[in-house]
Amino acid sequence: MTDTSRFSPPTRQWLKTGEGNFTLRLAGRLDVNTASAALKTIVPELKIRSPLYLAINIEDIHFFDDFGAVVLFELKKQTEDQKGTAEIIGVHKSTQSILDRITFEPDSNETKQTPRSDNFPERLGEATFKFCSNLGYLLSFFGAVLVAVCHVFRQPKRLRLNDMIFQMEKTGVNALPIVGMISFLLGLIMAFMSSIQLKQFGANIYVASLVALAMISELGPIMTAIIVSGRSGSAFAAEIATMKVSEEIDALFTMGFDPVIFLTIPRLFAAIIVVPILTVLSNLFAITGGLVIGVTMLNLTTGSYISQSVEAITLFEILWGLFKSIVFAVLIAWTGCLRGFQARGGASAVGNAATSAVVSSIFLIILFDSVFAVIRSYWW
Amino acid sequence: MEKEKIIQVKNLTVKYGDHTILDSVSFDVYSGEILVILGGSGCGKTTLLRHMIGLETSFSGSVAIDDEMITDKDESQMFNVFQKIGVLFQGSALIGSMTIGENIALPLQEYANLPQRSIQLLIQTKLASVNLLGFDRHLPSEISGGMKKRAGLARAMALNPRILFLDEPSAGLDPVTSAEIDQLILKINHELSTTIVIITHELASIFKVASRIIMLDKSKKGIIAEGDPNYLKEHSENRLVRRFFNRNPDL
Numbered sequence: 001m002t003d004t005s006r007f008s009p010p011t012r013q014w015l016k017t018g019e020g021n022f023t024l025r026l027a028g029r030l031d032v033n034t035a036s037a038a039l040k041t042i043v044p045e046l047k048i049r050s051p052l053y054l055a056i057n058i059e060d061i062h063f064f065d066d067f068g069a070v071v072l073f074e075l076k077k078q079t080e081d082q083k084g085t086a087e088i089i090g091v092h093k094s095t096q097s098i099l100d101r102i103t104f105e106p107d108s109n110e111t112k113q114t115p116r117s118d119n120f121p122e123r124l125g126e127a128t129f130k131f132c133s134n135l136g137y138l139l140s141f142f143g144a145v146l147v148a149v150c151h152v153f154r155q156p157k158r159l160r161l162n163d164m165i166f167q168m169e170k171t172g173v174n175a176l177p178i179v180g181m182i183s184f185l186l187g188l189i190m191a192f193m194s195s196i197q198l199k200q201f202g203a204n205i206y207v208a209s210l211v212a213l214a215m216i217s218e219l220g221p222i223m224t225a226i227i228v229s230g231r232s233g234s235a236f237a238a239e240i241a242t243m244k245v246s247e248e249i250d251a252l253f254t255m256g257f258d259p260v261i262f263l264t265i266p267r268l269f270a271a272i273i274v275v276p277i278l279t280v281l282s283n284l285f286a287i288t289g290g291l292v293i294g295v296t297m298l299n300l301t302t303g304s305y306i307s308q309s310v311e312a313i314t315l316f317e318i319l320w321g322l323f324k325s326i327v328f329a330v331l332i333a334w335t336g337c338l339r340g341f342q343a344r345g346g347a348s349a350v351g352n353a354a355t356s357a358v359v360s361s362i363f364l365i366i367l368f369d370s371v372f373a374v375i376r377s378y379w380w
Numbered sequence: 381m382e383k384e385k386i387i388q389v390k391n392l393t394v395k396y397g398d399h400t401i402l403d404s405v406s407f408d409v410y411s412g413e414i415l416v417i418l419g420g421s422g423c424g425k426t427t428l429l430r431h432m433i434g435l436e437t438s439f440s441g442s443v444a445i446d447d448e449m450i451t452d453k454d455e456s457q458m459f460n461v462f463q464k465i466g467v468l469f470q471g472s473a474l475i476g477s478m479t480i481g482e483n484i485a486l487p488l489q490e491y492a493n494l495p496q497r498s499i500q501l502l503i504q505t506k507l508a509s510v511n512l513l514g515f516d517r518h519l520p521s522e523i524s525g526g527m528k529k530r531a532g533l534a535r536a537m538a539l540n541p542r543i544l545f546l547d548e549p550s551a552g553l554d555p556v557t558s559a560e561i562d563q564l565i566l567k568i569n570h571e572l573s574t575t576i577v578i579i580t581h582e583l584a585s586i587f588k589v590a591s592r593i594i595m596l597d598k599s600k601k602g603i604i605a606e607g608d609p610n611y612l613k614e615h616s617e618n619r620l621v622r623r624f625f626n627r628n629p630d631l
Contacts (some may be wrong), residue, residue: 001489005491032540036493065540065572068507098571101505107436345521 009037010061020084022224024075025224027060029163030068038071043078049253050082059090062281069102141338145268147259148274163266171232171267172274176281179227183282186223187211187289195298204298208305209312211290212283222369226329228275229361233336236267241350249341259341268333275329276322290312324372328365335361384411386543386575392441394427401427403601404441407594412573414565414589416580416609418624419596425579426470426547428596430440432459432577433467445543463491468534468619470547472528474520478508480531481516487538507536510564513538526553530561537568543575544568550582562588583627595621 010028017023037119046054056063056072072088079086091099152159191207197208239264243249249259287309294300339357343349386429387409394402401424409415417425430436432443434450442451445461453461480614481503488499507513512531521526529549536544549565550558555590562585569589580586586593586609595605597620605612605621613625623629 032492035498039494039498066502066509067492067494067540070494070501070505073501074495074498094571102501219479345519348477349521 007031007033007037007040009034012042012045014049017055018053020054021055022049022051023055023057025057027062030058030061030071031063031065034065035067035071036330037069039074042071046075047076047082049087051079051085052084054079054084054086056086056088057090058088058091059096061095064095064098066098066101069099072099073102089137090244138338141341142334144260145334145337148265149260149268151258151261152265158261159269160262160266161276164270167266167270168274169229170235171270175228175231175278178231179224179278180368181280182227183215183223183285184289185219186219187215187274187286187291188293190214190219191288191290191293192297197292199298201210204234204294204300205304206306207294207298207370208290208300212287212309212312215286215323216313217281218321218369219327220279220286221321221325222365224275224279224282224325225365226362227338228271228278228329229328229332229365230358232271232333233357233361234354236333236336237339237343237353238350240337241343241353243345244341245346245349263340264333264337267337268330271333272326274311275326275332279321279325300366309372320376324369325370327368330360331364331368337341385409386446387577388442389428389432390442390444391441392428392431392433394424394436395439396562399545400601402431402596405596406441407603407606409575409577410592411575411589413570414578416578416586416593417596418580418586418593420598420624423596424600424601427595429545429547429577429579433465434461446452454582456571460577463539464541465545466539468529468532468536468544468549470551471596472520472525472532473529474528474535476520477515479519480512480523483520483531483537484535484538487535491539501560502538504619506538507531510534511560526557528615530557531551533561533564536538539572540572540576541579545581546578547577548579548581550585552616555584558582558585561585565589584623595624 002137005030008028010026010030013025015023015025024042026038028034054075055168056075058072061068076086076088088099163269190211194210195204195207198204198210240249243263249263252259252262291302291305295302336357339353339360343353381542385408389408390406392405393400405428411486417428421426431438432445434443434453438451442449444450446464449605450458450461471574474480475486478486484503484506485499488494488502492499492502494502503516507516510533512530513526515523515527515531519580520531523531529552533546533549536546546565550561553561565576566589569576578588578589588626590609592607593605593609594603595612596602597604604618605616609625611622616622616625
């Protein structure tokens, strides 16, 4: 048997047995390799003749499988679409068992799944319920984290110190190059852009205070938090989601570990410790960036730039920035772990967890930052 | 015709670093037979299978499927070969973001070139053949392990391939389901004269389905026995082989 014969469609022979009555004799192979070709040749021939009664004789088909059966079914359907009837004759015993498997209608179990409602109020209600239950989970997870923190403070040996140090390295030390790079360029750009305006007033020296002040009270904490959330918030979510999907969290639970203490606390504490440190470093890098512009383009001396920067900063600004970065750290670790624990399903659930961890933590960071800005301008 | 060699493995050597997994393994698979590859854990069964389907590049040696060398082909050339084979992976490897029906439809829509109605009908037929009718809209994460295995099998045989590779098709299944899978394997083999290569440990299913077995061993890094399982059980000169078939570590 050569390869060409394996792919050649069955030979066809049309016999007119009466007015509108036809017999179609098929011979050869009608299987997976020839099904498509067979349909393409037979259907147009069928349409030309549009029989009232069609007998398909498959006596001489010597190779037949479920693809062949589907072809016969399709021919039958086509004939019926043209108001005719079709019958399959000359069926061997072995062929019959294959044909028997295709007796059901293709759309018979269309209604198995609950249909998606097109009704607007219903969908609104569904979405509201979903939102509320999500909110409930959010709060209950926050509660669980608080309880876990209390547990750890009462029994410090339950804190997995090695895990925490490992997470500090991953979240903090490894993030330093990118945080430093971005902050340095940010300082550079800020100094350059502001100098264009300030030059007109001969107020070059104020570039220093502008960069220092903007970074320390606003941009430093925010930029660092956004970078850490993209780097580590997504990693927390993906790692915990994978553990959840592969039942590792259930395994921890049955071994008597509290998954929240085991997984969330090291990440939370690590973030709380390293994010403020990263923020301080980010501020320093940005000021260095500003300094480069100040010295090379604005004719300022290094000493005057630094003293102007120091003069602009107050201790309160520094502490305020650090306080914000601690809050952001909590948000990053909390949403990262939360989305991880919420994951359900397979590989795509892990991707969704990472995405929604980054999206919700960046949203919360900006939201909290705005709230802090309002508090500061009204109460101080 | 009777003894047409459909897969030829010649002097296949596999190394991971300095560690040799398989050392100069050679055997043939004949068209239309059910070959069972067996052996203790860690003896390289899955590694051998992965080389037979061209997923790994070998250290040395050659594998030919249907007279086409696959060991020296690149990815685009493997395409033709992939259309002749169907593979059921150990963990079923269903695409998690698609329903069972969509998983089975994937090869059909890509290669079968049939109208949508026919494809739907084929999906139902394939599902019915593995007793999963009515589960086409479930996601893989919503069904049990045994059902995933069966769905994976349905996907592997979607295009009625000439050769089916099954990596532990009945591992982790209850005896009844496992026997059903054995029946299904025999049915596919009988009806479509599909060549089937199976990796399994299940003695019952080996005796039921295998026309020939190949036994690998870790110490020899290759084949220690080849032939009819019923004969080997009683008459093999190798103690390891008799131990395995009689399930007796003291023989």
